Amino acid sequence: MHFMRNKIASALVCLFIFVTPCYAEEIDAQKLLEQVDDNLWANTKFITGRLIIDNGRKVRTLVQDSWMEGVDRSYSHYKAPSREKGTKMLKIAGKLWMYTPRTDRKILIAGHLLRQSMMGSDLSYEDMMEDHKLSHSYSATFESFEEFAGIGCAILHLVARDKETTYQTRKVWVSPKNQTVLKEERFAKSGKLLKRIVFKDYEKIGSRLFPRTMVFRDMLKENTKTTYKFDVIEFDVEIPQKYFSQGILKR
Amino acid sequence: MNWDIANKNFYRQGLRAFLNVLVTALSIIALIFMLSLLNGFQAQATRNLVTTDVGGGHYRVPGFDILTPTEWEDFTMTVPQVLGNLPATDKAEVLVQQGQLYPNRRLFPVQLRGIEMGQSLLALPLAGLKSYDVKPGDMIPAVVGVKMAHKAHLKKGDTVVLKWRDKGGAVDARDILIVDVGDIINPRVDDGVIWLRLDHLRSMTDREREVSWVAVREFLGTVPGFEFHGIDLLMSDLLALLRQDRINSKILWGILMVLVCTSVFNTQILNIFKRQKEIGTLMALGMEPGRLVKIFTLEGVLAALWALVLAGVLGVPFFIWFQGVGFDVSHLSEASFPIRETIYPDYQPREILISVSIVLVLMVAAAWVPVKKIIRLDPTLALRGRAIT
Numbered sequence: 001m002h003f004m005r006n007k008i009a010s011a012l013v014c015l016f017i018f019v020t021p022c023y024a025e026e027i028d029a030q031k032l033l034e035q036v037d038d039n040l041w042a043n044t045k046f047i048t049g050r051l052i053i054d055n056g057r058k059v060r061t062l063v064q065d066s067w068m069e070g071v072d073r074s075y076s077h078y079k080a081p082s083r084e085k086g087t088k089m090l091k092i093a094g095k096l097w098m099y100t101p102r103t104d105r106k107i108l109i110a111g112h113l114l115r116q117s118m119m120g121s122d123l124s125y126e127d128m129m130e131d132h133k134l135s136h137s138y139s140a141t142f143e144s145f146e147e148f149a150g151i152g153c154a155i156l157h158l159v160a161r162d163k164e165t166t167y168q169t170r171k172v173w174v175s176p177k178n179q180t181v182l183k184e185e186r187f188a189k190s191g192k193l194l195k196r197i198v199f200k201d202y203e204k205i206g207s208r209l210f211p212r213t214m215v216f217r218d219m220l221k222e223n224t225k226t227t228y229k230f231d232v233i234e235f236d237v238e239i240p241q242k243y244f245s246q247g248i249l250k251r
Numbered sequence: 252m253n254w255d256i257a258n259k260n261f262y263r264q265g266l267r268a269f270l271n272v273l274v275t276a277l278s279i280i281a282l283i284f285m286l287s288l289l290n291g292f293q294a295q296a297t298r299n300l301v302t303t304d305v306g307g308g309h310y311r312v313p314g315f316d317i318l319t320p321t322e323w324e325d326f327t328m329t330v331p332q333v334l335g336n337l338p339a340t341d342k343a344e345v346l347v348q349q350g351q352l353y354p355n356r357r358l359f360p361v362q363l364r365g366i367e368m369g370q371s372l373l374a375l376p377l378a379g380l381k382s383y384d385v386k387p388g389d390m391i392p393a394v395v396g397v398k399m400a401h402k403a404h405l406k407k408g409d410t411v412v413l414k415w416r417d418k419g420g421a422v423d424a425r426d427i428l429i430v431d432v433g434d435i436i437n438p439r440v441d442d443g444v445i446w447l448r449l450d451h452l453r454s455m456t457d458r459e460r461e462v463s464w465v466a467v468r469e470f471l472g473t474v475p476g477f478e479f480h481g482i483d484l485l486m487s488d489l490l491a492l493l494r495q496d497r498i499n500s501k502i503l504w505g506i507l508m509v510l511v512c513t514s515v516f517n518t519q520i521l522n523i524f525k526r527q528k529e530i531g532t533l534m535a536l537g538m539e540p541g542r543l544v545k546i547f548t549l550e551g552v553l554a555a556l557w558a559l560v561l562a563g564v565l566g567v568p569f570f571i572w573f574q575g576v577g578f579d580v581s582h583l584s585e586a587s588f589p590i591r592e593t594i595y596p597d598y599q600p601r602e603i604l605i606s607v608s609i610v611l612v613l614m615v616a617a618a619w620v621p622v623k624k625i626i627r628l629d630p631t632l633a634l635r636g637r638a639i640t
Contacts (some may be wrong), residue, residue: 056266104406113321115416117358160421163419163421164420164421165421166420166421167422168421168422168423188414188422188423188424188425189417189421189423190423190424190425191424192412192424192425194414194422194424220353220356220358220412220414220424221353221356221357221358222355222356222357
């Protein structure tokens with residue numbers, strides 16, 4: 001009997017020592033990240049979305065149409081509320097132009113201005129513009145498994161390849177089954193948590209699974225969150241070239 | 252002879268003469284007070300700026316502008332040897348960067364100002380930072396001024412999150428410990444400023460040996476790669492403001508002088524009107540009109556001289572008393588004036604002499620203009636009191 005118990009205990013120890021790492025090794029973090037990128041990425045995208053900004057005292061909802069092409073070009077047109085109606089943003093490479101109908105002027109938001117909060121949200125212009133492939137900018141390593149929102153996720157630890165990347169480390173909760181990101185945390189160089197993004201309401205759109213809702217939280221602020229809801233998403237759409245020219249930035 | 256007649260006539264005017272003298276004396280006192288107060292303000296503001304920020308001038312990275320925070324990160328350079336080798340008494344290396352503080356988890360944009368701990372050129376209450384290591388630990392020590400502490404609801408011993416960017420643009424954040432709330436007499440380096448050790452700020456932002464400027468005791472000639480900003484340039488906004496203030500005070504003083512001159516002018520007009528029979532008699536007896544003008548003008552001069560005496564009698568005790576109590580301008584620090592305490596007038600003898608001389612000349616002129624018409628008076632009409640109607 002004693003012998004049997006020892007055998008079971010040894011088997012369990014072996015299971016923990018060998019089997020778990022074997023399972024972990026099955027996760028190729030970098031490959032999984034590439035699969036995540038492939039799922040989310042398309043040459044062109046059209047989105048009609050709502051940006052719900054909750055600063056703890058007041059909730060504002062911005063409605064926008066966005067057209068995106070590759071990593072470099074995007075154009076957004078704000079349709080509501082009336083205060084922001086007609087505001088346009090054009091991103092070409094590292095530059096962002098903003099047009100406001102009130103002033104009937106376009107301004108270049110470049111350099112340090114990109115780090116300011118966008119329209120009082122938890123996102124900076126830089127965050128909003130960020131549209132690079134994570135697998136290109138970061139090296140991923142598998143950290144552990146964790147259940148998030150009832151889904152088994154692999155937690156990947158991402159370290160920036162480049163010293164100039166805004167967030168030097170990130171953590172992403174990825175479902176290996178669907179290759180979808182469910183949660184992301186962005187950290188300062190020191191390791192302090194700065195932003196948390198939760199991806200919700202995944203839906204199959206064409207051949208891709210795409211989150212209908214993204215909730216951004218600035219973890220250094222209290223009681224604030226910005227929810228980005230995508231009402232219409234279309235991939236690989238044809239975008240007129242005039243949308244990516246400065247000529248569009250007028251009334 | 253002229254003097255005696257003028258003297259007698261002046262005293263005979265009684266209350267009218269006294270009021271003239273009093274108004275002029277008060278104007279002189281107001282003028283000296285106004286100028287001296289502005290001098291005192293300027294001297295104190297200059298002293299505060301020089302001892303807390305400016306020193307004898309800055310060698311700055313070309314293009315650096317303290318009023319453009321979004322560009323501070325673009326304008327830093329390695330300290331040149333000629334400035335780096337200066338003794339600690341003659342220079343203070345300063346690095347300025349943008350940061351975001353989160354007191355009570357609310358965003359508060361701040362200026363991160365790192366300064367050498369060994370420097371003794373500038374007088375700042377940063378002793379609390381000296382005992383820390385060259386490399387920042389998990390908690391970064393910082394000092395804030397009273398005004399900043401009040402605005403951000405900070406007190407000594409508080410820890411608060413600070414976020415900033417390093418040289419590459421990567422974002423970093425750590426807790427900072429408020430080791431002291433310093434009494435900084437210059438609100439410009441208090442309001443919105445977090446004071447750090449220079450070595451800590453350099454390490455935090457990956458800017459080894461870099462500065463935004465080096466404050467020096469005196470101009471050391473051209474330093475390649477840097478441009479010198481003298482005290483006048485660094486204080487140009489304040490000096491422009493004071494220049495405007497002086498113009499305003501001159502307008503005020505001008506109005507005051509117009510009133511004084513009008514009063515003297517009126518008195519003289521009234522004098523010759525009331526005393527035209529006396530003037531006619533003296534002319535009939537053979538006194539030359541020119542001499543009469545001299546006598547009447549001397550009366551004006553006498554009024555000016557007595558005004559000077561009275562200004563001394565009333566003004567000197569007032570100035571001595573005011574020099575003791577000063578003028579509380581604590582409200583000005585709210586408007587970012589580099590003055591937070593009481594200001595005291597700064598009396599400049601040369602300036603007082605010039606101002607008083609101008610008052611005297613104006614008084615004499617105001618006394619002479621109305622009486623010069625005596626030259627053209629017809630003695631027969633004057634005797635009958637009908638020369639001036």
